[in-house]
Amino acid sequence: MKLFQNFIITFIASTFLLSCTKESDSSNSINTDEIILSRETDYGEDWIYFSFSSGAELSGIDNNNYQTNTNWDIAFNRYNIRTNGGTSGDGEAAVLDLGSVDFDSVTEAPESGYTPDTSIQIVESVATYPPTMITSNGNTVFIGAIEFSGPPPTYNPNNHIYIVKTASGKYVKFWLKGFYNEQGESGYVHFKYSYQDDGTRLFN
Numbered sequence: 001m002k003l004f005q006n007f008i009i010t011f012i013a014s015t016f017l018l019s020c021t022k023e024s025d026s027s028n029s030i031n032t033d034e035i036i037l038s039r040e041t042d043y044g045e046d047w048i049y050f051s052f053s054s055g056a057e058l059s060g061i062d063n064n065n066y067q068t069n070t071n072w073d074i075a076f077n078r079y080n081i082r083t084n085g086g087t088s089g090d091g092e093a094a095v096l097d098l099g100s101v102d103f104d105s106v107t108e109a110p111e112s113g114y115t116p117d118t119s120i121q122i123v124e125s126v127a128t129y130p131p132t133m134i135t136s137n138g139n140t141v142f143i144g145a146i147e148f149s150g151p152p153p154t155y156n157p158n159n160h161i162y163i164v165k166t167a168s169g170k171y172v173k174f175w176l177k178g179f180y181n182e183q184g185e186s187g188y189v190h191f192k193y194s195y196q197d198d199g200t201r202l203f204n
Contacts, residue, residue, distance in 0.1 A: 029198040031055060034177075037076060040187030043123045045136060047075040047082070052164075052172050052195040067137075073166040076189045077122060079146035079155065079179065082138040084167035086116030091167025093117070095141040098161045103192065109163045109171040109201035115141050145176045155179035155186055164193075171196045173203050 033055055037048050049061040049072040058072050066072070070091045075082045084091030094114035098106060120138035123131045147156050157176050164172040173194040181188035194203050 030194055030196055030203060032192070032194040034190075034192045036181050036188050036190045040185070041077050043078065043125055043131075044134070045077070045122075047077045048189075049075045052166055052170075052193060053168075053197065055195075070167045073172070074164060074174075077136075077138075078187070079148070079189075080120060080122045080136070080138050081142040081145070082117055082120075082136075083164060085165070086118055086137075086139075088117035088137040088139075089167065092165055092169040093167050094165045095139050096163045097141050098163060100159055101161050103161055103173065103175050106161055106163075106173050107202065107204040109173070109196075109203070111201065114163070114165055115139065142176075146179050153186065166195075170199055171201050171203075 031052075035050075038057060039048070041048060045063050047066070049058045049066065050056070051058055051071055052073045061069050061072055066075070067089050070084060070089065072089075073084055073091070073093060075088075082088040083093035083095060085093035094116040096110060096114045117137055117139045119135050120140060120143065121133045122136045122138070124134040125132040141162070145158055145160065147158060148154070149156070155178075157178055159175075162174040162176070164174045166172060175192045176189070177192055178190040179188065180186055180190065196203060
């Protein structure tokens with residue numbers, strides 16, 4: 001009888017430990033968050049750099065070192081976006097547009113079809129009309145992700161879901177939700193993402 005009781009106790013303890021381990025693995029491997037950037041960027045080469053692994057904006061990265069720094073994954077300048085790959089960096093980053101699909105319905109990132117950064121045109125100054133444009137590094141897949149109309153100036157997302165490969169080659173499900181902060185001021189990039197830390201393409 002005592003042997004049977006010990007078996008039951010051991011079985012229950014093992015089942016509980018396995019359950020806790022699975023929950024911990026699940027919560028640790030996929031990080032979902034929603035971000036509004038801390039500030040509005042200026043026109044010209046003013047970028048905010050962001051890391052999906054840390055879930056935070058990064059300091060100390062500028063136009064002199066961004067191409068050799070592999071800590072960042074994605075960067076924002078107004079409604080322009082660059083990723084850490086191709087012409088923008090030494091990382092493995094690239095982007096795929098899944099179109100107008102439900103964020104939660106995307107449970108796996110496609111294996112191929114990703115586009116690395118090349119050259120894009122960004123606004124250098126709005127002091128004249130038309131605005132002065134310059135060539136910069138960025139990802140062409142994101143062109144049109146924020147659509148401008150007006151007057152008055154209005155910024156609307158296309159509500160596409162993107163898959164972003166990070167600098168280290170991991171996968172992120174990415175939704176650019178808007179261009180306003182909580183006070184309704186424009187220029188603040190607002191996005192939601194799910195970052196898969198274990199290196200697989202699965203989001204569930």
